[in-house]
Amino acid sequence: MTRFVVALRAEATPLIQHYRMLPEEDSGRAFPIYRSQRQTLVIAGVGKIRAAAATAVLASKLPSNASDAWINIGIAGHRDRPLGELVVAHTVTDHASGKRYFPPRLGAFDLTSTAIRTVDRPETEFEADDVYEMEASGFVETALRFATGELVQCLKIVSDNRSSGTATITRESIHDLVVEHLGAVDALSNHLEQMVKEAPATRLVDASVAEVIVGARHFTTSQKRRLATLLLRLQAFDPTPDTSGCDQKSAAELLQCLENRVHELALKQQGYA
Amino acid sequence: MRIETIYIEEAVRAHPRTERILSGLDHAVRVPIERYGEVFNRAQQSFRLQKKSPSLILAQKHENLVLPAPVGYGIGSSHNYYFSHVLNCLYDCRYCFLQGMYRSAHYVVFVNYEQMQRAMLEAVEAHPGEDVYFFSGYDGDSLVLDAITGFVDAFIPFASQHPRMILELRTKSAAIRPLLEHDPPENVVVAFSFTPEAARLAYEHGVPPNAVRIEAMKRLADAGYRLGLRFDPLLYAKDYRDHYRGLFESVFSEIDVSRLHSVSYGPFRTPRDYFQRMRKLYPEEKLFAGLPQEGSMVSYPEDIEREMREFCEAELARFVPPERFFPCRA
Numbered sequence: 394m395t396r397f398v399v400a401l402r403a404e405a406t407p408l409i410q411h412y413r414m415l416p417e418e419d420s421g422r423a424f425p426i427y428r429s430q431r432q433t434l435v436i437a438g439v440g441k442i443r444a445a446a447a448t449a450v451l452a453s454k455l456p457s458n459a460s461d462a463w464i465n466i467g468i469a470g471h472r473d474r475p476l477g478e479l480v481v482a483h484t485v486t487d488h489a490s491g492k493r494y495f496p497p498r499l500g501a502f503d504l505t506s507t508a509i510r511t512v513d514r515p516e517t518e519f520e521a522d523d524v525y526e527m528e529a530s531g532f533v534e535t536a537l538r539f540a541t542g543e544l545v546q547c548l549k550i551v552s553d554n555r556s557s558g559t560a561t562i563t564r565e566s567i568h569d570l571v572v573e574h575l576g577a578v579d580a581l582s583n584h585l586e587q588m589v590k591e592a593p594a595t596r597l598v599d600a601s602v603a604e605v606i607v608g609a610r611h612f613t614t615s616q617k618r619r620l621a622t623l624l625l626r627l628q629a630f631d632p633t634p635d636t637s638g639c640d641q642k643s644a645a646e647l648l649q650c651l652e653n654r655v656h657e658l659a660l661k662q663q664g665y666a
Numbered sequence: 667m668r669i670e671t672i673y674i675e676e677a678v679r680a681h682p683r684t685e686r687i688l689s690g691l692d693h694a695v696r697v698p699i700e701r702y703g704e705v706f707n708r709a710q711q712s713f714r715l716q717k718k719s720p721s722l723i724l725a726q727k728h729e730n731l732v733l734p735a736p737v738g739y740g741i742g743s744s745h746n747y748y749f750s751h752v753l754n755c756l757y758d759c760r761y762c763f764l765q766g767m768y769r770s771a772h773y774v775v776f777v778n779y780e781q782m783q784r785a786m787l788e789a790v791e792a793h794p795g796e797d798v799y800f801f802s803g804y805d806g807d808s809l810v811l812d813a814i815t816g817f818v819d820a821f822i823p824f825a826s827q828h829p830r831m832i833l834e835l836r837t838k839s840a841a842i843r844p845l846l847e848h849d850p851p852e853n854v855v856v857a858f859s860f861t862p863e864a865a866r867l868a869y870e871h872g873v874p875p876n877a878v879r880i881e882a883m884k885r886l887a888d889a890g891y892r893l894g895l896r897f898d899p900l901l902y903a904k905d906y907r908d909h910y911r912g913l914f915e916s917v918f919s920e921i922d923v924s925r926l927h928s929v930s931y932g933p934f935r936t937p938r939d940y941f942q943r944m945r946k947l948y949p950e951e952k953l954f955a956g957l958p959q960e961g962s963m964v965s966y967p968e969d970i971e972r973e974m975r976e977f978c979e980a981e982l983a984r985f986v987p988p989e990r991f992f993p994c995r996a
Binding site: 483484493495497498499500506508537540541542543544588625626627629630652655656658659660661662663664665666 | 670671673695697699704705708709710711712715716718719721772862864865867868869901902903904905909945949950951952953954955956958967970
């Protein structure tokens with residue numbers, strides 16, 4: 394699943410159409426949410442605070458898991474990069490606080506990567522050799538609460554520079570800029586999803602197995618934790634671990650029995666494979 | 667291995683070693699940073715994801731340039747230190763504690779070798795008239811990244827000038843060409859770590875086959891280098907006896923024991939908090955399932971560990987004279 398956070402409707406529309414997303418009925422007017430089977434999108438409005446809030450809203454309205462990719466897409470300015478150039482952030486600097494983030498780049502994205510600077514007002518001077526925009530730092534800081542850094546990325550399309558200011562930007566031109574780069578967005582989204590497939594999925598113990606084992610016994614919190622660990626270890630040797638014979642009365646005795654069972658299995662079954 | 671991104675501390679941007687490293691990696695994106703920790707130590711990183719495509723971080727080491735070696739790490743000396751010019755490793759060994767110790771899988775190269783060398787000399791001077799051992803390879807393989815780090819060219823000539831300094835380069839690499847370009851100093855030991863070939867295949871992703879590394883050892887021996895053998899960690903399998911017997915025979919049938927400086931083994935040991943992170947990365951890993959967690963260190967159950975130690979000591983005694991054998995007593 395890829396989650397897009399964009400500031401403007403003109404940035405959102407090409408993505409909504411491309412991925413055939415539909416409006417999420419109860420998302421409200423503050424932060425409209427759209428979704429398809431593999432994508433969700435929220436329209437945040439302009440500015441890092443709105444970006445942060447919208448990111449949090451998207452995560453809470455449509456609960457995410459740690460393997461979702463998060464992409465912030467939007468227009469930006471640079472002193473002399475050509476209009477229409479697409480870049481991915483290797484550094485995101487919040488201009489007001491000086492705080493920096495370094496979205497890790499996994500493998501070779503076929504994209505120019507550069508430093509992005511999040512400012513509170515539209516930039517015209519472009520003092521630093523950074524791409525200037527207004528949402529990325531708020532987006533990154535919040536998205537990192539829901540995903541690992543490798544899966545949080547910012548794409549920016551140059552819409553203005555010293556030769557061509559913001560006055561020439563229109564809804565149509567923004568729409569066209571995003572349309573132009575839908576292929577690259579697709580590629581990044583697919584790349585991240587591919588990486589996600591390799592991500593560690595913390596395997597959970599089947600709750601019903603644990604419940605049956607716990608039964609009417611009293612387990613302290615630390616004993617429950619130890620039980621979960623023991624069941625995981627058992628499952629490494631046997632996906633449906635046989636716990637029969639470990640029906641001791643007390644939790645402590647039962648845990649010791651399972652520990653012995655793991656020990657026996659490891660002795661008998663452990664191989665270099 | 668292709669490095670796509672290089673983070674560079676501003677303080678070392680103009681360092682000659684940085685310049686040399688960058689000149690060989692023209693294609694990579696360069697990202698200026700203030701301190702390596704702002705990339706390397708961040709929360710919300712996935713070691714497992716990064717391991718697929720690690721970036722390079724060029725940094726300066728400010729303190730703890732040389733540290734006392736952990737108890738049991740030594741090979742006969744009472745003055746043992748370790749130092750790390752690199753954090754993390756090209757290889758991906760499933761049992762490696764680095765994946766539990768660090769949040770990031772990026773390679774950190776500390777380019778200020780000259781300061782490390784000064785710290786080593788100070789440690790040598792602190793023990794007048796005695797040999798002082800320095801171990802490299804604790805936080806990352808000593809040789810595998812040498813094409814980037816230039817570690818061998820910097821430290822072999824340095825060690826040769828200071829005979830009381832015994833320098834051990836621990837490695838799983840077969841990339842020995844940089845070593846062969848130097849006259850082998852008597853006070854340098856190139857120590858190769860081995861597990862049985864089946865364990866290498868199962869757990870040591872990216873590590874060259876044992877036969878290739880044995881061949882590399884022979885070439886180093888022929889060139890005059892002193893060698894070490896480190897059967898560390900000892901890894902359990904139900905048929906471990908057959909595997910270790912085969913390993914010892916394949917090594918000692920090829921390596922001239924007279925060129926061996928030392929042979930040691932070490933049981934599997936990992937701090938519990940590192941182990942918990944390792945298992946979270948690879949919950950399906952059988953290797954971890956057989957390891958109970960009691961106390962602050964995770965190791966095999968006492969009976970298994972004792973049995974493996976006794977077996978390996980007895981087998982190694984067939985090949986290695988006692989004065990060159992140093993079982994890990996940690």
